Amino acid sequence: MTAITTIENKPEKTRERGIDRVLKLLAYLNERGNPVRVAELPKALGAPRSTIYELVRVLTESGVLELSGDDNKVYFGKLIYLYGINYLRENDLVRRGSAEVDALSKLTGETSELCMLHRNRQAIVHSHSGSRPLRISSEVGGQIPLPWTASGRLLLAQMTSSEIEALLSPEDMILPNKKLVAVADFVADCIGARGSDIVASTGLISSFTQCLASPIRGLMGKFLPPFVWCCRWMFMATGWRS
Amino acid sequence: MTAITTIENKPEKTRERGIDRVLKLLAYLNERGNPVRVAELPKALGAPRSTIYELVRVLTESGVLELSGDDNKVYFGKLIYLYGINYLRENDLVRRGSAEVDALSKLTGETSELCMLHRNRQAIVHSHSGSRPLRISSEVGGQIPLPWTASGRLLLAQMTSSEIEALLSPEDMILPNKKLVAVADFVADCIGARGSDIVASTGLISSFTQCLASPIRGLMGKFLPPFVWCCRWMFMATGWRS
DNA sequence: TGGCGTTGTCTGGTATATCGGACAATGATC
């Protein structure tokens, strides 16, 4: 469910600092969402082969990345997971939000998820699948195009039209059912979601699916900077019980 | 529950690559387990002030780290969390292990935790608190001295005596009740745990507490390299029901 | 079996990141 993008391979002869390359490498792996062959990283990241092999060596030695499989694929390692759960110790939002999502899912029997805006996608931070035999859910860590869901509209509700348009890529405007979402319509939906406590969408990901999304606000009703969080429910329309 | 260590500040005039400094910085924050003032990092990491301020700037800009509070403290950012949950997509062990831990906790009513060996500590990867009014648990992400628990003994069971001794620091041999664990006794416990399916300890962290630990093995009964995983139960002795 | 493309490692040159130290701003103390 994730789109693959390749970083522009500008043949400009500027050296790049190793740290910057590492950050891009991690972002790329996150964007891909699965292990990637080391050999394809130089081209994907627009970096020299020797540089990439050396960075991967350093990062796998430290445990930040791990090599897997027979064809020299690389992905996030357990150290990153360990560091990541440290984040929760100082950030109640994800912990409490996850607990609320679990509770909501049990209450309604439907898939509930905690999402955040990450770059130009929505990232699934926590997910609790519904209990009904037929249900839909996203994979935790996955990144979904914003135009596909009500939560996508809600996450962009506080932005200006030009800010919203800057985040959209042509391939993300195409729904899984191949239908095209008009940019103008999507922008209007986002702006229309402004100030709403709940936003709904129907039949975007597939027929009969509905998405309800609700913003997570900070104190005094303000959105948490940078306005990235929301809670959403994904369910088959036929099974909803209020 | 974490011990604070400072990286040796050797005044050797060797420059250090930025990536290496970043990895040490992340490891230090993980070890500390809470936000740290940026100003104390140079000394803690044995690095020049300008270098550290620059690295922190780059990492906070990218979202890997976040600044918090009024006194310029830094800790892991949401990007690290996001990258970390990606790890789960390709690593069933943590996901299934966490589910098992949850199930075990519900079954027994006691605190259950998934742990791994990380450097010279045991790291709490997942925890599910018991349901009884009085219960003990560790904080996810926290790192606990190995001599304090049965799981510590189990995690080191496959090592040689000298390997075990190399991992022990004097301050970790002191229990929360101020009693000193003899290195020789601890090493004997570890070696004694070899091949066991379950290891128990009583009254280490506090009187009346018991810890049961069980190894997580790979196929063919082998420990998963590098033999880092186990599941443990922490409970008050008076409440145990088999 | 030979040719080809890809992968992974290695090496020396040079562009620049790292560093020490200077300096200004800030807050605490006397």
Place this chain on the structure above:
DNA sequence: GATCATTGTCCGATATACCAGACAACGCCA
């Protein structure tokens, strides 16, 4: 108000990381 210690930024020198390109090994294909 002066002094002191600490913090955070800045700058030029230089140690070295980054890079292009060479090379060996490997697998695939005709």
